[in-house]
Amino acid sequence: MTAPLLEARSLRVEYRSGGLGAKSRRIALEDVSLQIAPGETLGLVGESGCGKSTLARALLRLLPVAAGELRFRGEDWLAPRGRTLRERRRHLQIVFQDPISSVDPRMTIAASLEEPLRAFEPALGARERRARIAAMLDRVGLAADAMRRYPHEFSGGQCQRICVARAMLPRPALLVCDEPVSSLDVSIQGQIVNLLADLQRDTGMAMLFISHNLAVVRQLSHRILVMRHGRILESATREELFAAPRHPYTRELLAAVPVLPRVGGPPSAMLGP
Amino acid sequence: MQDLLAVEELRVAYGSAEAPLEAVRGVTLALAAGECVGVVGESASGKTQLCLATMGLLGRGARVSGRVRFAGEDLVGMPLRRLNQLRGARLAMVFQDPQTALTPHLRIGTQMAEVLVVHRGAGWSAARAAALAMLGRVGIEDPGWCLERYPHELSGGMRQRVLIGACLLSEPQLLVADEPTTALDVTVQAQVLELLARMRRESGMAILLVSHDLAVVAGLADRIAVMYAGRIVELAATARLLSGPRHPYSAALLQCVPDIRGPIPVRLPTLPGQPPAIGERAGGCPFAPRCERREARCLVETPPLTADDEGGAHACHRPLPARAGRP
Ligand SMILES: Nc1ncnc2c1ncn2[C@@H]1O[C@H](COP(=O)(O)OP(=O)(O)OP(=O)(O)O)[C@@H](O)[C@H]1O
Ligand code: SF4
Ligand SMILES: [Mg+2]
Numbered sequence: 001m002t003a004p005l006l007e008a009r010s011l012r013v014e015y016r017s018g019g020l021g022a023k024s025r026r027i028a029l030e031d032v033s034l035q036i037a038p039g040e041t042l043g044l045v046g047e048s049g050c051g052k053s054t055l056a057r058a059l060l061r062l063l064p065v066a067a068g069e070l071r072f073r074g075e076d077w078l079a080p081r082g083r084t085l086r087e088r089r090r091h092l093q094i095v096f097q098d099p100i101s102s103v104d105p106r107m108t109i110a111a112s113l114e115e116p117l118r119a120f121e122p123a124l125g126a127r128e129r130r131a132r133i134a135a136m137l138d139r140v141g142l143a144a145d146a147m148r149r150y151p152h153e154f155s156g157g158q159c160q161r162i163c164v165a166r167a168m169l170p171r172p173a174l175l176v177c178d179e180p181v182s183s184l185d186v187s188i189q190g191q192i193v194n195l196l197a198d199l200q201r202d203t204g205m206a207m208l209f210i211s212h213n214l215a216v217v218r219q220l221s222h223r224i225l226v227m228r229h230g231r232i233l234e235s236a237t238r239e240e241l242f243a244a245p246r247h248p249y250t251r252e253l254l255a256a257v258p259v260l261p262r263v264g265g266p267p268s269a270m271l272g273p
Numbered sequence: 274m275q276d277l278l279a280v281e282e283l284r285v286a287y288g289s290a291e292a293p294l295e296a297v298r299g300v301t302l303a304l305a306a307g308e309c310v311g312v313v314g315e316s317a318s319g320k321t322q323l324c325l326a327t328m329g330l331l332g333r334g335a336r337v338s339g340r341v342r343f344a345g346e347d348l349v350g351m352p353l354r355r356l357n358q359l360r361g362a363r364l365a366m367v368f369q370d371p372q373t374a375l376t377p378h379l380r381i382g383t384q385m386a387e388v389l390v391v392h393r394g395a396g397w398s399a400a401r402a403a404a405l406a407m408l409g410r411v412g413i414e415d416p417g418w419c420l421e422r423y424p425h426e427l428s429g430g431m432r433q434r435v436l437i438g439a440c441l442l443s444e445p446q447l448l449v450a451d452e453p454t455t456a457l458d459v460t461v462q463a464q465v466l467e468l469l470a471r472m473r474r475e476s477g478m479a480i481l482l483v484s485h486d487l488a489v490v491a492g493l494a495d496r497i498a499v500m501y502a503g504r505i506v507e508l509a510a511t512a513r514l515l516s517g518p519r520h521p522y523s524a525a526l527l528q529c530v531p532d533i534r535g536p537i538p539v540r541l542p543t544l545p546g547q548p549p550a551i552g553e554r555a556g557g558c559p560f561a562p563r564c565e566r567r568e569a570r571c572l573v574e575t576p577p578l579t580a581d582d583e584g585g586a587h588a589c590h591r592p593l594p595a596r597a598g599r600p
Contacts (some may be wrong), residue, residue, distance in 0.1 A: 017426055047458045048430015051523035112379070155547050156316045182455060185485050186529045190541035197540070212458035215531035219541055240359050242533075256463040258488035261515060 003074060004035035005173055005206050006059060006092075007139070011068035013058050013230075028044045028054045029230045032068070036174065041200065041207040043221030043238065045214060045253065051230040054208045056176050059208065061085060062094050073173075090120035097179035099159035103151045103166075110147035113137075113166050120170040126213050136165045140195060146264035157188035161195070168199060175200075181216060194217055218242060226250045275345070278304040278327065278447055278477050285331060294551045296322040299339070301578075306446065309480040311494030311511070313487050313526065314530045315548045319503040320483045321369065324451045327481060328329035328366045329340060329356045343447065356432050362392045365445040367437050369452040374436050375424040381408075382420035385439045391568035407438040412464040437465060441472055448472075449481045454489055466493055487530050491515060499523045502549055502559035505578055509585030517596030518576040519587040522560045558590065566591045 028051045036042050044052050045070070057063045059070070061077065068079040072091070080088055093116075096102045103112050104179040113133045117124055134144050135150040141160040151159060160180060167175055181189040193216055200207055211217050213217065217224060217238075224241045226234040226249065245251045280302045288294040297319040304310050312320050318363040325331045326341055329348040341348040343364060348356065350455040359365075368374040376384055385407065388399035395403070401420070408416035426433055435454045440448060450469070454462040470493055472478050484490050490497055490511075497514045499507040499522065515523045518524040546563040558564070558571040571590050578588040583595060 016424075045458070048433075048456070048461050049428030053428075078352075095328040153550070155550065157547055183316070186487065186526060187315060187544035188547065190529055190531075190543035191545075193512075194540050194543065212462075214459065215533045216541070218533065219531070219538060238537075253458075253460055254533075258459070258462070258466075258486070258492055259532070259534065260488045260491055260527070260530050261512075 003040045004071075005040075005073060006036045006077070007034070007069075007071045008059065009033050009069040009071075011055075011058060011070065013054055013063065014066045015044075018255065023269070027230055029058060032230070032232055034225060034235070036206050036208060038173065038206055039200070039204045040223065041209055043217040043224035044045065044208060044210045044227065045217055045224060046227030046233075047253075048212075050227045052227060053178055054230075055227070056094065056178050056208065056210060060089070060094060060176060075157050087120070090116070090170040091172060091173045092176065093172040093174070094166050094176040094178065094182045095160070095163050098183050099156055099163045100151065102163050103159060105151050107150075108147065109137075109149055109151070109162055111115045112151075112171060113147075113164070116166055116170045119140055132169060133165075136169055137201070140165045141181045141191075154229045155188075157191060160184060160192050164192070164195065164199070168203075172205055175206065176210070178210045179212070179255060180209075182211065183212060189213075189216065196220065226253065276328040276342075277302040277306045277344060278302075278481070279340070279342040280323070280327065281340040281342070283321070283323070283326055283341060284337070285326055286336045287334055288552075292552070293336075295503055296335075297326065300500075300503075302498060302505065302508070302536045304447070304479050304481060307473060307479055308496075309482055311490030311497040312481065312483045312500060313485060313490050313497060314500030316485065316549055317548065317551065318500040320500055321451050323500075324366060324449045324481065324483055327447075328360060328364060330360075331368070354549065361388060361445075362443055363446045364449070365439050365440040365443065365447075366449040367433075367451065367453045369455060375432060376567040377424055379423070380420070381422050381424070381427070381435055385420075385435065385442060388439055388442045392535070401522075403442060404438070407442055408435070409467055410437040411435070411441075412461055413438075430458060433457055434461065434465065441468075444472075444476050445590055447479045447481065449483075451483045452485070453472075453482070455484070455486075462489070462595050466473075469493060475552060487515075487526055499526065503551075504559070504588065505586075506589070507581070507585065507587040508578070509587075513585060513596075517593075519581060519585070519595065520560075520589045521564050521566050521591075521593065523587075524593055525563075558588075571583060576600055 011029050011032040014025045015028050046052055058065050116130055137146050142161055179258045181192050197220060210218050210239055221238050224238050225232050230248050234250050245254055275562055283297055283300045285297040286293040286295045300323060314320055331337055350413050382401055382404055385404035389395040389400040389403055405416050405531055413419045413434055454465050455600050482490055482493055494511050496504045497511050501522050507523045518527055528542050529544055531541055549559055556575060557573050560574050561567045561571045576588045576590045578586050580586045
């Protein structure tokens with residue numbers, strides 16, 4: 001097996017609610033181990049509140065880790081602080097669930113997209129930055145005039161394309177997507193999922209894809225982790241997971257997916273006369 | 274039978290009178306007592322505005338015309354005092370974003386119990402006991418712990434269940450649920466939908482269920498309204514909509530719902546393009562730019578919502594043929 005891009009061993013994350021002592025501690029992640037290979041998409045599913053977003057944040061060093069090990073490209077990823085930490089972050093980018101609140105409403109799209117480039121590639125000149133942004137907007141399927149516009153002028157799906165563009169600009173090795181399509185219209189979800197699949201194929205980046213939409217997770221993931229109560233219950237290839245789920249909770253999860261009663265097969269909608 | 278809720282020619286507009294931004298453009302929809310009507314449609318199609326209007330909750334900036342009659346009383350223009358009596362007691366709404374609907378500095382137990390104290394005149398300890406029981410019913414595993422938390426200490430899914438529980442506490446006659454399960458994982462979603470179905474059976478509560486997920490709506494709704502760009506483009510009994518959609522947008526939506534039981538497609542089915550922005554809704558059929566059945570007249574004439582002979586209605590110049598008539 002190739003060396004993992006990101007590896008977590010026995011991670012533990014705790015939240016404190018107010019007071020001191022053991023009573024005020026709540027364990028959000030316990031004994032979580034995982035590996036993400038370069039170019040791989042790891043799906044992460046599990047019930048609400050099980051710690052998926054917490055895990056994503058811990059992997060990106062966005063919150064304190066109480067115990068365990070984290071390695072990025074073989075190096076200790078819990079050690080870097082301050083400036084080193086900020087610089088390394090360029091390799092691990094994230095796309096959130098709510099695209100509209102993830103972009104600053106007062107800034108033009110160009111200004112929002114310049115931020116990561118200024119932070120991570122300060123040597124770039126203004127013209128090069130513009131060129132990179134224009135190329136990225138084109139890549140995510142937005143017209144070049146988007147640069148001059150403001151977030152409120154875009155639909156949710158377009159805003160999510162902007163967030164994907166912003167995350168992709170520093171050319172990350174790992175893109176974490178935390179429920180990236182769950183606030184989008186069904187007719188648009190597929191567009192974003194297909195875009196992420198294309199970007200991954202073209203750039204070779206790895207992805208951690210968090211969603212409670214199992215159909216979408218199945219579409220994108222090579223392997224899938226199932227979480228519950230802050231622990232990983234099952235790890236399997238997507239084929240194994242859907243064909244022969246081992247853990248009872250995974251079976252429960254698969255059985256709970258609402259299905260459309262497809263009376264007489266799906267209609268041929270867009271056919272001509 | 275008298276309708277519990279009757280929305281008639283509802284229009285909701287923002288912006289100036291010269292350049293109105295119309296969020297809802299003439300919606301007519303009725304719900305009988307105990308009935309569940311699902312509303313599906315893309316984001317910004319006006320679903321939330323329709324819900325807010327149904328609750329009399331639209332902000333000052335909104336210009337509302339048409340009528341929203343709840344149990345015979347018109348909510349449009351109703352004095353706030355009367356509205357507040359109805360809301361919470363007979364009418365309740367679950368919001369899409371549970372973050373904004375919970376008061377940040379109050380413990381969950383306090384805010385839930387408050388509903389009963391204010392609207393039902395219950396005592397605090399009885400109200401807290403009812404809140405505790407309700408948290409169990411909405412699938413919170415440790416209700417006692419949850420009662421003592423502040424909203425920010427709960428995950429999105431937990432907050433949504435708390436909110437649904439708070440709404441159900443007063444046993445409303447009509448629950449307006451705007452994307453109630455969007456923040457939830459599938460097992461909790463299934464629990465919440467089952468809870469809504471049970472409340473319907475047990476207390477005859479009617480539900481206006483809004484979701485962009487057809488599969489969610491299909492499991493609970495008797496009828497489904499499909500909205501696009503501020504209008505209802507198709508309204509039909511659930512089984513008929515699923516088996517034989519007449520409007521091309523309804524049909525496209527159905528095709529976009531991935532089937533987890535089937536083989537993994539190379540790419541997910543999508544509907545190209547995007548819905549028109551609120552300011553860009555010119556004349557003609559709003560779906561025309563994305564529609565493969567479009568003809569010349571679609572670009573100039575807005576198709577009206579027309580009753581079909583199967584008890585439904587659709588707004589399309591060239592609807593798909595009725596299922597029975599298809600090969
Ligand atoms: N700031 C906080 N203080 C205390 N507890 C917290 C805090 N944030 C999250 N938690 C707790 O951590 C656990 C995991 O929350 P997290 O938001 O990571 O879950 P999730 O899997 O992303 O859920 P969802 O699918 O609902 O978004 C929950 O039990 C939650 O109550
Ligand atoms: S009216 Fe015309 S453009 Fe609109 S949905 Fe029907 S066929 Fe398509
Ligand atoms: Mg989350």
